Amino acid sequence: MTDLPHSSHWGAFSGHWRDGTLTVRPHPDDPDPSPVLGNLPAAVAHPARVAAPMVRRGWLERGPGPDDRRGRDGFVEVGWDEVLDRLAAELARVRDEHGPAAVFGGSYGWASAGRFHHAQGQLHRFLNAAIGGYAYSVNTYSAGAAEVILPRVLGPFEAVVRRNITWEQVAAHTDTVLAFGGMAVKNSAVGAGGVSRHVEHGAMRAAAARGTRFVLVGPLRDDLPPDIGAQWLPLVPGTDTALMLALAHTLAVEGRHDRAFLDRYCVGWPTFERYLLGRSDGVAKDAAWAAGITGLDAAEIVALARRIASGRTLVTVAQSLQRAEHGEQPVWMGVVLAAMLGQIGLPGGGYNYALGSLAHYGRARNAVPVPTLRQGVNGVRAFIPVARIADMLLNPGAEFDYDGRRHTYPDTRLLYWVGGNPFHHHQDLDRLRRALGRVDTFVVHEPAWTATARHADIVLPATTTLEREDIAAAGTDPLMIAMHRLAEPFGQARDDYAIFTALARRLGAEEAFTEGRDVRGWLAHLYSRTQKALADLGSPAPDFEEFWAAGQLRLPVGDDDGGILRAFRDDPDGAALPTPSGRIEIFSATIAGFDYPDCPGHPAWLPPADVPTARYPLRLVANQPATRLHSQFDFGAHSAANKIRDREVCRLHPGDAAARGIADGDVVRLVNARGACLAAARVTDGVRAGVVQLPTGAWYDPLDASQDAPLCVHGNPNVLTRDVGTSALAQGCTGQHTVVEVERFDGPLPPVRAFDPPVPVARPGG
Structure with missing residues (x-):
């Protein structure tokens, strides 16, 4: 029995066979391995596999x-x-x-x-190579709005996200982490190209032990780990921009904002200030105004503004916020709020988009490609x-x-x-x-x-x-893994x-x-680029066969220079960013010139069109799952074990459940104008009242595929979500939020057949 090295997006591991069963083990250096590894053994020979063309x-x-x-x-x-x-x-x-x-x-x-x-x-x-090209797509479902707005107002997406704040800085320097949308460890367990060490939870614990205060802004309490003592502000989903504006208003009227930073490093503050204070539209964006939108207490908003103005504060914006109507706005407004505090470019302070949303954010980059x-x-x-x-x-x-x-x-x-x-x-x-x-x-x-x-x-x-066979590697993970084949096709x-x-x-x-x-020739060829870079640095540079036999290679990590935001802050002219002005654009003349009604020239509160009604009174949060990566291996043991009665689990508040006669474990029907699905209810006070949460990734399983909008019996929330863009600027995904009604399902329970392969039919004319 020999363990062979391999890797996945959610963690490095090794595998071996015993008595016809594949066993996988997390990498021994991983302090917090993902339980999603438990889905892998079923992938080898599950009935859902496609066996032939x-x-x-x-x-x-x-x-x-x-x-x-x-x-x-x-x-x-x-x-x-x-x-x-x-x-x-x-x-x-x-x-x-x-x-x-x-x-x-x-x-x-x-x-x-x-x-x-x-x-x-x-x-x-x-x-x-074969046909001369193809029509293609740009940006991602995860970050479509942010990938467009950030380069316009702050800097290149990768530089702002990956070369900015590290977890080590948070643990050492940050006094307050203001986490809009949280930093759920289920999300940071995943990183493209593989993860050898999951460090996020440990870094948050270390920061909390030093005295860092975490503030979670969002409708789901478990979007930060329970053991770091976070303050939970369960605002109405999709209203983060209104809260940010109210915090900014308090900072401005109480003189707690850094005017010197705004004058030197930013453009457009006077224009935005007129909007913030209500001089341009007659509406002051104060705490009382935001309380009516967010559902939070006005006094609590004012107290939070005063807190973040004291000490080193890091403003983070989760990817989930921008997967919604006007998703560009919270990303941009988070930048403005951090700029008002004057800490952008400082270790452990300022702004970081998506910290905690993926495993490779908040880590130093490797010194070699x-x-x-x-x-x-x-x-x-x-x-x-x-x-x-x-x-x-x-x-x-x-x-x-x-x-x-x-x-x-x-x-x-x-x-x-x-x-x-x-x-x-x-x-x-x-x-x-x-x-x-x-x-x-x-x-x-x-x-x-x-x-x-x-x-x-x-x-x-x-x-x-x-x-x-393959090579697992990521630019922010120091361990490159030789992925040996663990099973026959x-x-x-x-x-x-x-x-x-x-x-x-x-x-x-x-x-x-x-x-x-x-394949082996390509692996050796691709490896040679890394090998040469290692040799040029004077680091150990084994040849391909040595690397393959060893199973892994530790890569040198580059210096933490803080990237473009640190360099920008140190620039004597305060104009070193690759934006049109060279500065942080609180007001963007470029965006204003596009004349988009759904994305004006500065951050603004734009009320959503998709809001609760008497018919569909609950807000649905369709977030990332904890039991798999997206929909991968939904049939795996870990994913299956966390379903109830074979259905995906939706969570709702006790008050909402009681009003509908729903008990914990009941099968329920979620419905709106676009469709309906079944799920199993989990009643919990970890969800804000008026909110139901159903993760994505359950394989779509229509009860009668011949019907329009058939009932999905498995629990895929995307039968309910809207297919509209965030705005004309980015046209990003808005699948995080919609509105629904939830009712107990008392009819005969249809079986889940999502994992049953289709039965081959006879050939036409045969």
Whole structure:
């Protein structure tokens, strides 16, 4: 019995087999390993795995074309050679008749921690090499609004997020952490490329032991760990900007703001001050005003403002805040609030977007680069903001606004998805189902029968990370892991590289795609870049075979120089930021010039349109799950063990439950104008009254797929969430919040069949 090293987005581990069972063990140096590792063993041979290439019967029978039967048609098993021949011919047809811009290669997802078998990278490299490019997406579902607004007003996203504040600084210097949306350790357990040590909870405990005061602003009490003694301010979801404005108002009228910092390092304060004090619109944004919006006590707001003005304060804004209507506003207003305190650029103070939202935020960067796969040159310029995929499919040729310019949705004929699940990430799933019916061909590489696979025309069985060799590495994790293969491929599954190599051969592009290398050859090639950088630094630089045999390599960590915000603060002219003014933009003339009603030239309170009504009186928070990464391995042991009666668990306040006759453990129906789903109720005072929380990631399981807006019996909240952009500026995802009613479900309980594979049907004419 030999443990072999491997890694995942939620932690490094090793695995071995005993009596036909795979056992995984966290890396011994990890002080706080994620329990999500418990989902991995089931991935090897679960019934939900895709065992062979499958083609939708209607596509085989009638050929490519729009078809509203996607998602409710049968599948025919087809041999590898035939399916690859057919797919290569279809790619060539679309390229030749419509151009490569008619192929959308979005493939958004977190398929593997490995740097070579990176699903997006493999797909994009193939499409660039074989057909000349593809229409693509920009930004992420996680941070779409922030990725656009931060560079406009503060600095590059990566610099502001990753090279700013470290957990060591918080533990050593911070007096108050004002955490809008919290810093849930379930979120910081995950990081792209792998995590060898989970340090976040330990750093928060160390800070609390030194005397740091944590203030959690948000409707869910467990968005900060219970053992750090945080003060909980359970505000109404989506009203953080109003609270920030009220804190800023108190600072301004009591003279607690740093006028010297605002004058030297910022632009636009006088314009914003007129709005803040009500001189421009007649509404003072004071504590009493905010109390009526946020549901918090006005005196408590004033006391908090005075506290954050005393000592070293860090303002953090969770990613969840900007996944909502006007999501740009809390991100921008958090910057302004921190600027008023004058501490941006100080160790452990100022502002950090998303600290605690991912494992690689708040850590020093490595001193050497990690392996990455080149994707080649995309000859297509057509793109969409990632969360606008249904809009693109439903409105080809229509115009849309994005970041100050007008663009046109491409006319997508072929949709190619590898390593992602839009039925997890996207909103208003009934609308997405209709949109997918508009394309000629939908291709998916999938290890398992997710809802995305069930809506595809061609489903190619892909290996999981456990069935491949790779290298796990991240720019902010000092341990690079040799990911040894732990299991043989399931059924006829192949890795994405093998599939694309075979397709590239059929399209005359094999050499351009493979460069003559097999998987092991690519791993050695990618590793060589890191090896050379290590040697140039005079650090140990073992060759590839030595690294592979050792199983891991510790990389040197760079100096904590504070990045651009520290350099900016030290600049004698206070104008060293890559913004239009070189300073922090409290008022942005550029954004004001876009003339977007839903994103003015300075942070503002913009009331949401999606608010409770008599019919749908509860606010739904659809946040990230604690038992899996997104929807990955929802069938795994840890995920399954935390369901109730096979359903995902929603939480609601005792008062809301009692008013509806709901007891702990009851199955309930969540419903609004877009759809409905079943879930199991957990009654708790850890959720603000008037709020129901249901995490994302339960596999979509419609009771009757032939109906419009069918009931999801498993508990996927995206049957309820709205598919609209944050604003015309960023067009980000707004899936964090919506409104619903919740009622006890007393009818016959339908079984959950999300993990049952489709039964193959007979070939047309066969």
